[in-house]
Amino acid sequence: MNKTIIININGIVFHIEEDAYEILKNYMTDVKRHFSNSADSLEITTDIENRIAEMFSEVLEKESKQVIVEQDVNSVIEQMGSVADFENAENEDKATASAFTYNGGESRRLFRDPDDHLVGGVCAGIANYFDIDAVWIRLAFAVCFVIAGSGLILYIILWIVVPKAVTRADRMAMKGEKQNLQGFKKNFEDELSSVKQNLSNFGHEARPFVYKARDFAGDFFHHLGVFFNGAGRVLVKMIGIFLLLVCFGFAIFLIVLLIGIVGFDAMTFHHVFPLSVFESRNMDAIVVSAFVVAFIPVLSIILLIIKALFNTRSINRSAGSTILVIWLVALGFLVYYSVKTASNFRDGATFMQTINIKARVNNTYYLKINDLKYFTAEDSARLNIKTLFNKNMSVIDNDDNIDRELDNVNLSIERSDVNQPVLVESFSARGRNYDEALYNARNTKYIFTQQDSVITFDPKLRRNREDSWHGEDVYLTLRLPLNAKVVVDDDMGRIFGFNIYDCKVENKKENARAATFIMTDNGLQCKVDTLVTAKKDSLKRDSTR
Amino acid sequence: MIVENTQTQMRKGILEYCILSIIAKGETYASDIIAELKKAQLLVVEGTLYPLLTRLKNNGLLTYNWVESTSGPPRKYYILSDDGKKVLEQLDKTWEELLFAVQTAIGDRKE
Numbered sequence: 001m002n003k004t005i006i007i008n009i010n011g012i013v014f015h016i017e018e019d020a021y022e023i024l025k026n027y028m029t030d031v032k033r034h035f036s037n038s039a040d041s042l043e044i045t046t047d048i049e050n051r052i053a054e055m056f057s058e059v060l061e062k063e064s065k066q067v068i069v070e071q072d073v074n075s076v077i078e079q080m081g082s083v084a085d086f087e088n089a090e091n092e093d094k095a096t097a098s099a100f101t102y103n104g105g106e107s108r109r110l111f112r113d114p115d116d117h118l119v120g121g122v123c124a125g126i127a128n129y130f131d132i133d134a135v136w137i138r139l140a141f142a143v144c145f146v147i148a149g150s151g152l153i154l155y156i157i158l159w160i161v162v163p164k165a166v167t168r169a170d171r172m173a174m175k176g177e178k179q180n181l182q183g184f185k186k187n188f189e190d191e192l193s194s195v196k197q198n199l200s201n202f203g204h205e206a207r208p209f210v211y212k213a214r215d216f217a218g219d220f221f222h223h224l225g226v227f228f229n230g231a232g233r234v235l236v237k238m239i240g241i242f243l244l245l246v247c248f249g250f251a252i253f254l255i256v257l258l259i260g261i262v263g264f265d266a267m268t269f270h271h272v273f274p275l276s277v278f279e280s281r282n283m284d285a286i287v288v289s290a291f292v293v294a295f296i297p298v299l300s301i302i303l304l305i306i307k308a309l310f311n312t313r314s315i316n317r318s319a320g321s322t323i324l325v326i327w328l329v330a331l332g333f334l335v336y337y338s339v340k341t342a343s344n345f346r347d348g349a350t351f352m353q354t355i356n357i358k359a360r361v362n363n364t365y366y367l368k369i370n371d372l373k374y375f376t377a378e379d380s381a382r383l384n385i386k387t388l389f390n391k392n393m394s395v396i397d398n399d400d401n402i403d404r405e406l407d408n409v410n411l412s413i414e415r416s417d418v419n420q421p422v423l424v425e426s427f428s429a430r431g432r433n434y435d436e437a438l439y440n441a442r443n444t445k446y447i448f449t450q451q452d453s454v455i456t457f458d459p460k461l462r463r464n465r466e467d468s469w470h471g472e473d474v475y476l477t478l479r480l481p482l483n484a485k486v487v488v489d490d491d492m493g494r495i496f497g498f499n500i501y502d503c504k505v506e507n508k509k510e511n512a513r514a515a516t517f518i519m520t521d522n523g524l525q526c527k528v529d530t531l532v533t534a535k536k537d538s539l540k541r542d543s544t545r
Numbered sequence: 546m547i548v549e550n551t552q553t554q555m556r557k558g559i560l561e562y563c564i565l566s567i568i569a570k571g572e573t574y575a576s577d578i579i580a581e582l583k584k585a586q587l588l589v590v591e592g593t594l595y596p597l598l599t600r601l602k603n604n605g606l607l608t609y610n611w612v613e614s615t616s617g618p619p620r621k622y623y624i625l626s627d628d629g630k631k632v633l634e635q636l637d638k639t640w641e642e643l644l645f646a647v648q649t650a651i652g653d654r655k656e
Contacts, residue, residue, distance in 0.1 A: 010618050031592070040599040047595040047621065051575065054617035081590020222603060 004067050009053040010046065014060075016068040024052075024073045030083045037170065043218060052076055110310035111165035111174040120159040128174050129310070150252050157299075161306050240309040247302045251295065258291045286337050292330035296323055344470060349437035350428035357421040357450055357478075364485040365421070366454045366514075367492050370447070408461045408473040409446070411496045413486060413517075413524045416479035423448065424477040427461075429470045440470040448476075459495050480519050485527060489514040502526070560587055562640060564597060565625065565633045568607065572622040598623060606632055 004015045007024075016024065031048060035041040055076045056068055108131070113124035116134060123141060127134035144151030165171045262284050300323075357365075416422065427444055431437030447458040461474050480486065490513055493500040500515040503526035507515070518527040560582075567573060567581050575594060582588040601607045606629035609621040625633065 012618055035596070038596065040596070040603060043599050044595045047575070047599070048592060050618045050620075051591065051595075054576075054614065054620070057617040079591055081592035085590045086593055086596075 009049050009056075012053045012057065014053070014056055014068055015066055016073075017070060020068055020070040020073045023070060023077070027073075027077050027082075031086075034083045034086055037173070039222075048080060052080065055079065108175065109170075109173040110162055111170055112159070112162050113174065114164055114166075115171075120155075121164065122155055122158045122162060125162060125165070125174065126158075150248075153252065153255065154248070157302065158306075161303055162310070237309060240305050244302060244305045244309065247298055247305065251298045251302065254291060254295050254298065258287065261287045282337060285333065289330040289333035289337075292326060293334055296327040296330075299323075341468075344432055344468070345430045346432055347434050347437045348428060348430045348471075349434055349441050350426060351438065351441055352424060352426045355423045355425065357423055357455065359419060359421055359481075360453045362453070362485075363481070363483060364453055364487065365480065366487045366489075368454055368456045368489060369491040369495055370449070370456045370458045409457075409459065409476065409496075410473070411457065411476045411478065413478045413480060413519075415519050415521070415523060416481050419481045421478070421480045421484065424479065426475040426477070427472070428475075429472040431470055437470070440467075440472060443467065444472050444474070446474050446476075457492070457496075482519055482521070484519045486517045486519070486524065487514050488517065556587060559640075561597065561601065562633075562636045563587055564594075564601070565606065565629060565636065568623050569625050569630070569633055572610070572624050574620050574622055578623075601629070605629070 003018045005018055005021045007014050007016055007021065028045075028049070032041070032045050035044050038044065056072065059072050059076075060066065060068070108129050110129045111125050112121035113128055113134075114121050116124040118124075118138070123137040124134045127137045130137075141151045141155060144154065163170075165174045425446055427441040427446075429437050429440035429444070431440050443463060445462040447462065449456045455478075457476070461472055463472055488498050488500050490500070492498065493515070501510075503515040503517065504510050504512050506526055507529050509515075516527045516529075517524045563582065563585065564578060567578050575598065576591065578598075579588065579591045579594055582594070588594060598607065602609065602623075605626055607623050608626050609623045611619045612622050614620045
């Protein structure tokens with residue numbers, strides 16, 4: 001008594017004993033693997049399957065039994081021939097193959113060459129593909145290795161994606177014996193085969209039609225392949241290579257960025273605005289996950305293009321799903337930190353303090369921007385400021401944009417009711433709750449100095465470089481008594497957004513470096529020097545006469 | 546080894562010629578071709594025939610029709626295409642030349 005299995009060979013149902021089924025399955029797997037390098041693998045294996053089905057039917061009918069047994073399978077295999085037999089025949093095949101190849105265009109497939117390798121055979125494989133000496137490719141890789149290690153990365157990627165030439169057929173394809181874009185066609189046929197499998201179950205009546213449709217599809221893709229092989233091939237390849245280079249450049253950029261941020265100490269970057277939002281202790285995790293989230297799609301695109309372009313096999317399914325899981329985990333990290341960071345901005349707090357400014361007798365104040373660079377004690381020690389620069393020297397802060405988190409200092413000038421001029425500083429910040437927001441606001445420092453009538457403002461609000469950014473800003477209100485004169489210079493106007501140009505025009509002094517304003521009942525207004533304007537007007541009138 | 550190699554080469558060269566010749570007789574099923582080739586001791590296993598037929602078909606020398614079968618799946622019956630007929634004519638000519646060459650070469654030895 002034996003267990004039987006029901007199998008379906010292209011729409012015909014057979015009962016087969018378990019042992020016999022194992023043998024048949026192994027045989028078909030071998031056959032499929034053997035022909036998997038051929039463009040017509042599907043057609044050939046289907047032919048063989050159909051013929052096996054037919055032989056089974058004949059055996060069952062002749063011996064009027066119902067079940068296929070081991071002996072039947074063995075005799076069928078004997079008649080069909082083992083894979084070893086196919087290989088022998090194929091070697092003979094190659095000799096004459098070229099005699100009947102009309103569609104000329106011999107092109108090569110990219111393989112790693114196991115016969116001529118230093119490391120993984122990648123260089124030799126590429127050399128075979130382009131039919132040049134391997135030395136030049138190796139030289140090119142060596143040169144690229146110096147450029148940010150890109151040669152190494154490229155080599156490793158190619159090592160992973162490019163299959164090794166294992167069989168004799170592989171080696172022949174590597175050295176240019178087969179038509180290209182077969183892989184493209186084969187993939188298509190693989191996908192098609194599952195569709196056909198369903199179609200063939202439609203029923204006995206529909207079958208001839210289905211078979212015709214299948215042949216048409218096969219022929220269609222064959223001719224499509226031939227077309228691409230000829231006219232379109234060069235263009236497609238060029239576009240592919242261009243895309244590949246773009247993606248590759250982007251991947252290298254990402255890697256350099258990662259190494260720059262994580263490898264060379266996050267200190268250098270983490271206080272720069274967009275990154276300063278995050279807390280510095282989470283910085284590396286955030287940067288790495290952001291890198292993974294960006295890098296994996298780029299890598300997948302590169303692999304896809306290489307696959308389409310050089311007709312290589314794709315990476316296996318488990319590796320693919322592992323990469324997908326890594327990507328999702330990294331994405332999860334990123335979302336988690338983003339939400340966490342967003343919660344740091346939930347509540348806001350503001351506090352004010354008023355500083356008296358020494359009143360001047362002539363009631364004139366010069367507003368200037370402090371363009372000196374301040375160093376923390378740490379930086380100063382690191383850069384050897386004291387020994388390198390003597391005390392008379394000053395370092396000018398000229399990086400206008402990189403360090404300034406949004407516009408965090410605002411200045412307005414208002415009229416004061418009393419004679420005592422004051423500066424009101426209003427600090428505000430955000431935090432997880434009110435206490436934290438207030439703490440963040442207090443944790444900042446604004447520097448302004450007064451020397452005689454010159455008041456120097458700092459262009460930015462200072463805070464601890466180690467802390468993350470919490471939307472800290474400061475609103476400065478300078479309250480000056482009536483008729484106080486204010487001289488605003490160009491830098492001041494530019495940074496705090498005063499329109500001093502119109503005032504200069506009004507005074508006909510477009511080239512002046514500063515403009516003078518006066519405090520009136522209606523607030524600050526341009527002080528028009530009537531003497532100058534009148535004199536110039538009269539002069540003009542004189543000249544016209 | 547060299548002997549075997551030469552034998553396979555010789556057999557190989559005329560295999561496709563023979564297949565085309567067999568199909569030229571009319572609509573032919575793969576197992577009929579096999580039967581003929583076995584008789585001629587050119588091919589022993591069926592499996593090797595299918596890649597050959599597929600390639601000849603893809604090179605435009607053959608076409609086929611699906612014919613319903615009483616025992617099993619529909620069968621592919623192969624026929625020569627116009628290109629195939631032309632190629633076969635050329636091969637006929639080549640074969641005669643070869644035959645002449647071989648006969649001339651071995652003629653003295655055999656007599």
